[in-house]
Amino acid sequence: MALDRGRRAFIAALVAATGAGGWWFWRNQFGGHTPEVRLSPWTELVISTLRQRLDYLELEEEGMVHFARDLRKRRLHTLLRRLKAGDAETAEWLVQQFLMSSDFFWNDADESRPVGYMGYYDPYERPCANPFARPV
Amino acid sequence: MQEDFDVIIVGTGFASSFFLSAYLEKSGTNARVLVLERGRRDSHAWRLQHRSPSSIAAESTFVNKNRAKQWFYTPGLGGGSNCWWAVTPRFMPADFAMRSQYGVGLDWPLSYDDLEEFYCRAEEVMAVSGSDDGTPYPRSRPYPQPPHRFSDPDRLLKAAYPELYFHQPTARARLATAKRPACCASGVCHLCPIDAKFTVLNEMDYLYADPRVEIVLEATVQEVETRGATATGVRYMKDGKEVSARGELVVLGANALFNPHILLRSGLDHVLLGKQLHEQVSVRATIDLDGVDNFQGSTSITGHGYMLYDGAHRAQRAGCLIESWNVPSLRLERGKWRQRLVLKFMFEDLPDVKNYVRVHRDNPALPETVYRGHSDYAQRGIDALPQLLPELLNALPVEQFVLDERPGTTENHILGTTVMGADPQQSIVDRHLVHHQVRNLLVLGSGAFPTGSPANPTLTISALALWAAHHLLS
Numbered sequence: 219m220a221l222d223r224g225r226r227a228f229i230a231a232l233v234a235a236t237g238a239g240g241w242w243f244w245r246n247q248f249g250g251h252t253p254e255v256r257l258s259p260w261t262e263l264v265i266s267t268l269r270q271r272l273d274y275l276e277l278e279e280e281g282m283v284h285f286a287r288d289l290r291k292r293r294l295h296t297l298l299r300r301l302k303a304g305d306a307e308t309a310e311w312l313v314q315q316f317l318m319s320s321d322f323f324w325n326d327a328d329e330s331r332p333v334g335y336m337g338y339y340d341p342y343e344r345p346c347a348n349p350f351a352r353p354v
Numbered sequence: 355m356q357e358d359f360d361v362i363i364v365g366t367g368f369a370s371s372f373f374l375s376a377y378l379e380k381s382g383t384n385a386r387v388l389v390l391e392r393g394r395r396d397s398h399a400w401r402l403q404h405r406s407p408s409s410i411a412a413e414s415t416f417v418n419k420n421r422a423k424q425w426f427y428t429p430g431l432g433g434g435s436n437c438w439w440a441v442t443p444r445f446m447p448a449d450f451a452m453r454s455q456y457g458v459g460l461d462w463p464l465s466y467d468d469l470e471e472f473y474c475r476a477e478e479v480m481a482v483s484g485s486d487d488g489t490p491y492p493r494s495r496p497y498p499q500p501p502h503r504f505s506d507p508d509r510l511l512k513a514a515y516p517e518l519y520f521h522q523p524t525a526r527a528r529l530a531t532a533k534r535p536a537c538c539a540s541g542v543c544h545l546c547p548i549d550a551k552f553t554v555l556n557e558m559d560y561l562y563a564d565p566r567v568e569i570v571l572e573a574t575v576q577e578v579e580t581r582g583a584t585a586t587g588v589r590y591m592k593d594g595k596e597v598s599a600r601g602e603l604v605v606l607g608a609n610a611l612f613n614p615h616i617l618l619r620s621g622l623d624h625v626l627l628g629k630q631l632h633e634q635v636s637v638r639a640t641i642d643l644d645g646v647d648n649f650q651g652s653t654s655i656t657g658h659g660y661m662l663y664d665g666a667h668r669a670q671r672a673g674c675l676i677e678s679w680n681v682p683s684l685r686l687e688r689g690k691w692r693q694r695l696v697l698k699f700m701f702e703d704l705p706d707v708k709n710y711v712r713v714h715r716d717n718p719a720l721p722e723t724v725y726r727g728h729s730d731y732a733q734r735g736i737d738a739l740p741q742l743l744p745e746l747l748n749a750l751p752v753e754q755f756v757l758d759e760r761p762g763t764t765e766n767h768i769l770g771t772t773v774m775g776a777d778p779q780q781s782i783v784d785r786h787l788v789h790h791q792v793r794n795l796l797v798l799g800s801g802a803f804p805t806g807s808p809a810n811p812t813l814t815i816s817a818l819a820l821w822a823a824h825h826l827l828s
Contacts, residue, residue, distance in 0.1 A: 350692065353538065354652050
């Protein structure tokens with residue numbers, strides 16, 4: 219019985235230690251986020267640029283994360299370098315590209331509504347998605 | 355074995371295809387036409403997939419050591435129609451008479467009135483959209499399609515300049531045709547995602563399926579073969595082999611780089627052959643508006659301004675055609691996103707013999723461009739713009755504007771090099787684009803332009819091809 223109690227205590231201690239170690243690893247590696255939503259430095263840079271330039275809009279974070287990933291898929295390495303270097307023109311391009319990819323202009327540029335991401339603005343992937351053009 | 359043809363046509367762009375359409379219309383069922391095209395048949399689907407106008411890099415087909423000046427064209431079936439923006443102004447009547455009206459450049463050996471009927475026909479084929487509510491040039495027929503929608507800044511400019519500001523005529527469909535949907539202003543017209551602009555492939559492909567026509571792709575013409583003053587055929591390269599074809603008539607419809615190159619290699623020397631290479635020179639202004647939104651238009655470029663085009667100033671400085679752009683270019687200021695207008699100013703250039711095409715010394719199979727710069731005449735036009743622009747923009751509520759006076763590296767037009775004229779000493783072809791020395795040889799295209807005009811050349815290229823065919827066959 220004493221042995222059983224000792225075994226149970228040992229197993230409990232082992233489980234607790236494993237859990238604590240796992241928590242410690244997860245916390246240090248992912249900063250409290252699950253791996254699926256971990257923000258890369260690139261994504262952080264994109265989001266911070268958008269937030270800084272559009273601080274009066276409610277930008278949906280999930281949409282910005284998706285936008286950053288869509289940008290990354292396009293291997294815009296030069297863009298990243300310029301953005302990191304604080305190039306203003308690149309930041310402006312980024313903001314324009316995000317707004318054109320969002321529902322902001324489809325909602326008549328209504329600043330009171332949250333801004334969601336609709337999909338990367340690329341006429342070849344989404345033809346006829348110009349939010350301003352009015353057919354005759 | 356050599357084959358005999360009634361006509362051999364080199365190239366499949368606007369000039370060749372419009373000539374071929376007129377030729378087939380007037381020819382019997384036994385006509386035999388050989389068409390030689392250096393490029394491939396790159397379908398619209400292929401071009402979309404590769405985001406490229408051609409599977410052959412144009413830069414590999416000629417030598418250009420002046421990297422500051424680009425000459426852009428598209429190798430492949432359909433030629434320049436695969437990459438153009440489908441802008442289709444006519445030339446103004448004065449463009450054909452620069453010497454007699456303004457004492458600069460040369461007069462064309464034909465007039466606007468001579469071409470008017472053929473302009474109409476070319477517009478019909480392309481289903482050009484435009485407004486009949488006043489046009490800058492006389493027209494005998496209405497435009498085939500109604501105009502695209504103006505943007506709000508266009509409306510203000512039209513109100514201020516009713517006789518000088520117009521809807522841009524364009525072959526970007528305003529209404530769907532049997533082959534094309536209506537344009538939806540995607541703003542990437544060099545390769546339209548929905549194939550709404552006119553191309554040879556989407557509207558004239560039937561020509562190349564005609565049983566009278568034999569087309570050979572990836573065939574690079576080396577020279578026109580002649581005996582005395584008669585063309586007997588052409589020699590071309592296909593799959594690394596040299597091939598000859600005999601023809602009663604030879605029609606060069608490659609562009610203004612390759613037509614002179616072929617003629618130079620054919621021994622048809624002339625002091626002006628290959629000379630006077632030029633195109634328009636353009637600059638842009640970005641204008642921030644006060645309280646006026648932009649980009650409501652229904653296509654990528656919506657307005658054409660003629661305020662600086664024609665008039666006495668052309669005796670001193672270049673005329674200019676203004677384009678109003680409707681492709682979204684946001685103003686990144688809260689609440690003012692759309693209060694921005696981009697205007698493009700296209701100045702004519704005067705041809706100069708210092709700019710030319712020659713046979714490349716090390717590789718004679720390639721043409722080489724030598725370009726030393728645009729004329730003082732064009733530069734004087736650009737230099738006058740900072741003074742003229744503020745008054746011009748009085749029609750708009752302008753907060754501020756920025757004029758970028760650095761010209762673009764290319765307008766995607768290639769002009770001059772096989773100039774037309776009445777005097778064989780001063781020109782390569784006559785008014786019907788027939789070679790002065792070899793009378794069964796036609797040299798089509800914008801190479802024949804004695805002067806360039808501020809306006810885009812494609813409609814005039816097409817009309818001239820119809821004019822040449824009409825003269826030949828009637």
